[in-house]
Amino acid sequence: MIFSNTLIYWYLQNNRELPWRKTKNPYFIWLSEIMLQQTRVAQGLSYYQKFTTDFPTVFNLANADESTVLKMWQGLGYYSRARNLHFSAKQIANELNGEFPSTYKEIIKLKGIGDYTASAIASICFNEPTAVLDGNVYRVLSRYYGIDTPINSSAGIKEFKTLAQSLIDETQPGTYNQAIMDFGALHCKPQNPLCETCPFSDSCVAFEKKLTKELPVKEKKIKVRKRYFNFLVIKTDNDTTILSERKGKGIWQGLYQFPLIESNKVINKDELILSEEFINLFPLETTISLFNPKEIVHKLSHQHLYTQFWIVETANSAETTIKWSEIEKYPVPILIANFLEAFQAEK
DNA sequence: AACCCGTGGGG
């Protein structure tokens, strides 16, 4: 049987019922595809419900403040997705009369949409035979065809893209694309794939040669940078604190945080107080205590953040203060959200 | 081309 037919037959019997599969509205499909980039279905589900409820049309999303969108995205990670989503929503609303572009070529022009997402939307919503290439597709194809070209090399990307495109069912490209992804996610899994009950077991190269565990091949590991964060949590007499937006290029752009002093190791109270940055922030007398006795290690994909939260009691209130009662309105990294939960519980 | 961007689950 043809590869795509076997796949679609499997899919018709085993597919998951997911909310975005009940619609072909490109706006909803777009939302789901952005949320699911590098993100598991279980983690993205509630965010999809929240966004489609609060922003039922692209105009609702376009009219929201960026900070509101980021607040709704809080906890999902990769926040540039939310910023780009919002940027493109405004573009669709204002320049395209709210009409989502209908071809791969036009869709991929939108910020935040690359080859995968453009292929997914074009095939699912507009029946255009453009094959998706995601982690699942790499795994299924590398195993079935026994291809050991690294999937994160430029040669690998080209090779797999060509192969994927040659396999697509042009009469039902959207179903085919979702079938190969679901098959990868549920059956041809990274660990412990279900080879014993696999519809492809009679022709899968990796199964025949016992190479399942070796495929797909991925080149080079990422290196992790260690950083040492000291957040200064200010408590004033009138229940205010300082929270400021992270600007610039690095992590958590557009999210808010307490004043931050970064050091090159875990430091103690004396070292903190004597630092130039601290003196600049608090020239007057303060009372300081460390909230978390053992530093919190917050792990990002490329950084490990060794974090201490310092409670700083002071009488003077700077210009940029906010009220503690309004702190939950601000989008914050999960590291800070977790601190706030523990801190408020203790009060 | 290589590097950066979050968070959470599972072995």
Next chain:
DNA sequence: TCCCCAAGGGT
């Protein structure tokens, strides 16, 4: 201070 990976994209 493990390891991998997840419906990737931007620079």
